[in-house]
Amino acid sequence: MPNIASILKAEISRVARKEVRAEIETLKKASVAHRASIAELRRQVSALEKELQRAAKTAARPATVDASDNETDTDTGTKRRFSATRLAAHRAKLGLSAAHYGHLVGVSGQTIYHWEQGKARPRAAQLESLAAVRSLSKKQVAERLVF
Incomplete structure (x- = not known):
């Protein structure tokens, strides 16, 4: 047990x-x-x-x-402001190609396209050039584009 x-x-x-x-x-x-x-x-x-x-x-x-x-x-x-849509509208109003508009501003046509599409933004000096071009009349733009 x-x-x-x-x-x-x-x-x-x-x-x-x-x-x-x-x-x-x-x-x-x-x-x-x-x-x-x-x-x-x-x-x-x-x-x-x-x-x-x-x-x-x-x-x-x-x-x-x-x-x-x-x-x-x-x-x-x-102070300069930048708007891609206003840039495209102004270029269309003048009836210019991106290359011609770029020639006026002092940049390439491809740069103008990039600015219009919002892929890039202009520098301060370029904003001044854009403002100068915006102040030109259609006739003055045509005179400047004569090569």
Whole structure:
């Protein structure tokens, strides 16, 4: 006949393992849930950082353009603005090709196309040239284009 103490010890040990296993299962489930939420938060932080970098880049671009426009302020006393649609409309009004209009401004025809499409912006000196061309009449433009 086995010793009652050893049977009691074995039974207590079995019940303790059963209780510990139940507690560990609950902790494992909580741990998995926490890890999943941590991973989701990391993804959100990464996406927000990328968005912040994009926003910083776009905010930096107009600031550099404004700085070049401010140089015009100190040189001539007036601030020059640029609009791609107004440039295209003025060129169409004069009936000029981009190459001819570029000749008047002192740039290539391809540069005029890029300005009109918004792919590039004129520098401060070029803005002054554009303003000078805008002040010319159709007759004066024709006189200047005679080669």
